[in-house]
Amino acid sequence: MTTPVNDAPAVDAPGVEEVPAVVSISVATAPDARGGLPAAAGVVVRALRWLGPPAAALAVFALFLVLKGASPAEAFEGMWRSAFGDGDAFGETLLRTVPLLMAALAVAVPARAGLFNIGGEGQLLLGAIGAQAMAMVLDGSLPSAPTLVLMALAGMAAGLVWAAIAGGLRVVTGMNEAISSLLLNYLAAILLAWLVFEPWKDPNSLGQAYSEELVGGERLPVIWGDRVHLGVLLVAVVPVVLWLVLRYTPWGFKLRVVGGNPEAARRAGLRVGGLGLAAMALGGAIAGLGGMLEVAGVEGRLRPDMLVGFGYIGFLASWLGRHHPLKAIGASAALAAVAVGGNGLKVASGLSGGAVNVLMALVLLAVLGWSQKESKETRAPSVALRVGLRRSAARARPEAAVAGVAVATGEALDAEGARA
Numbered sequence: 001m002t003t004p005v006n007d008a009p010a011v012d013a014p015g016v017e018e019v020p021a022v023v024s025i026s027v028a029t030a031p032d033a034r035g036g037l038p039a040a041a042g043v044v045v046r047a048l049r050w051l052g053p054p055a056a057a058l059a060v061f062a063l064f065l066v067l068k069g070a071s072p073a074e075a076f077e078g079m080w081r082s083a084f085g086d087g088d089a090f091g092e093t094l095l096r097t098v099p100l101l102m103a104a105l106a107v108a109v110p111a112r113a114g115l116f117n118i119g120g121e122g123q124l125l126l127g128a129i130g131a132q133a134m135a136m137v138l139d140g141s142l143p144s145a146p147t148l149v150l151m152a153l154a155g156m157a158a159g160l161v162w163a164a165i166a167g168g169l170r171v172v173t174g175m176n177e178a179i180s181s182l183l184l185n186y187l188a189a190i191l192l193a194w195l196v197f198e199p200w201k202d203p204n205s206l207g208q209a210y211s212e213e214l215v216g217g218e219r220l221p222v223i224w225g226d227r228v229h230l231g232v233l234l235v236a237v238v239p240v241v242l243w244l245v246l247r248y249t250p251w252g253f254k255l256r257v258v259g260g261n262p263e264a265a266r267r268a269g270l271r272v273g274g275l276g277l278a279a280m281a282l283g284g285a286i287a288g289l290g291g292m293l294e295v296a297g298v299e300g301r302l303r304p305d306m307l308v309g310f311g312y313i314g315f316l317a318s319w320l321g322r323h324h325p326l327k328a329i330g331a332s333a334a335l336a337a338v339a340v341g342g343n344g345l346k347v348a349s350g351l352s353g354g355a356v357n358v359l360m361a362l363v364l365l366a367v368l369g370w371s372q373k374e375s376k377e378t379r380a381p382s383v384a385l386r387v388g389l390r391r392s393a394a395r396a397r398p399e400a401a402v403a404g405v406a407v408a409t410g411e412a413l414d415a416e417g418a419r420a
Contacts, residue, residue: 053366054334061359070349078348079341079356089340091228095298096336098232099124099307102290103314104321104328105242106163106283110177111323112246113279114259119166119181121311122188123159123284127291129192130158132200132211132302135218144217151218152292159288160281162188167280171273177280185311193304200302211302220297229297238286239325246325255279287311313339316364335360 062072083093103120110117134154138147166181193209200211220229246252258265258275266272291307299306317335321327342356 054363057362057366060362064358070351075345075349078344082344083337083341088225091225093337093340094228094232096340097333099290099294099310100314100317100336101235101332102286103311104317104332106287107315107318108323108325108328109283110279112255112259113276115276116178117181117283118178119184120287120314122185123162123287124291124307124311125188125192126158126162127155127288128295131155131292131295135214147217155288155292156285160285163284164281167277171277196302196304209304213301231293231297239329243325320367
């Protein structure tokens, strides 16, 4: 289908013929992969698309278990019991889901602008550091509710600043944000280690490196069992709010345009660098909130090895959910269950709990491989932008063509998101 964009009015200029610019945008939609099947069959096909890569990863992991001399059935049963066997096990899976989801959303927001935020782990740590610092400053002078709010804001601000460093380097120097955000993870870990070994070390720690314990109103209330805290409710709140912002606000639309075609967006007048920096900052703030929830709800104090690997698993969760905030919930929960299930794997099969990292790696490879296949074979809709400009009219109003390209790119991304 070809949709003409309003012809740009001719501009009187010496030596320029008044010929209207004709900009045609063709949005070619690939044939429906369901091939005209009934609605129920189409749902089954889409479910198989989603379940196919993880199922393939499980099959390869089962082969790995056989080669290690373990029974796949017993191993999977042990993992299931460890993650969902009873209320306490399910609670542990929920607790693990919270930081993983926040780290996944920290990746998903910049991804809408075409950026790669691999610094989720460092931003989680900075969020925990910021929350601990605010608790130390307040020192119990406020009631629980305002204390927790201020700790959350401090954690979000710390994560925001940490992510903004990578975004600022991208804007100012052109440094790849994937590299800078990754390196910042190591700096965050060094900063945390220095704090718990030196200025913030608990004097009663007896040689152990950790900060003073959060007490009273500095801890999130427990709402289930012995450990599940109030912060788990944000698993259902933050992704929905973020999805609404990205889907229905002008800012979210601009991010999709920038991610689809940054050059067209720049020529259309959008501040590509500023939008990318804002996306990185928002992602960092969400990760910082995750760090606050972890230190105030689970850990209760800072430790040098806290949140190790969480940012990278969150990165995997974002890719598994195709950078969609709502789909990231299920992806984060699934990976949290795998991580918690590592304990059951050790008991049932005698393997190290770290063997679940093999399964996570297989899931990542399967999902990325399937994504590449879909992008080549079943891209829907595929956008073909055919811009025909008479040379004289292009000199008169080239920005009209660019604006049409940017708008079409954003509309195509909306359509693609609706199909996903």
